[in-house]
Amino acid sequence: DAGVTQSPTHLIKTRGQQVTLRCSPKSGHDTVSWYQQALGQGPQFIFQYYEEEERQRGNFPDRFSGHQFPNYSSELNVNALLLGDSALYLCASSLGTGLSGANVLTFGAGSRLTVL
């Protein structure tokens, strides 16, 4: 049973560029959340996708956008990259609406983005 897969694992961009990160959720999961983990920090919630719509968003600017596809996979897009966007971007999948209790998140290994 495949877990959460993310691509690419590492990438380097320059300021002002755009980046797209991809995530395939764990088999059977229908909800995808994205988190940003800066060096030495805990993961910070970016947004969550369910039924192909952004269901909730954290305190991130509009430069951060996403998409969920009918097969539940997801993309995170970041425009106009800043040096401060350098971080590990984690995708986490879960099952259901999240209202029925404390659904456990299953995390991918992450995509490490370096902005020069």
Next chain:
Amino acid sequence: AQSVAQPEDQVNVAEGNPLTVKCTYSVSGNPYLFWYVQYPNRGLQFLLKYITGDNLVKGSYGFEAEFNKSQTSFHLKKPSALVSDSALYFCAVRDMSFTYKYIFGTGTRLKVLA
């Protein structure tokens, strides 16, 4: 605002000794609390959660955590540490006012010495 704090950046313990990784939380209602572990170049792995019921929660790999409502704490424990337990540990709380968001602490690096 909901928050979680991990007061120790690093905890060192000798192999075979008991370990404790501390976590305190602040929420407006009943908390949903979690512990995750992160190994190098790996994603976060779920260890255990507290929703309701028994204050002592047992999880994966011999870990357990004790929920203490009066002290607003959820400390992670293990009776006998292994070198392979060395990793980065995160406490998280479910933000019930922001339904789908989990708030993570800054992490505690556990180093088990042989």
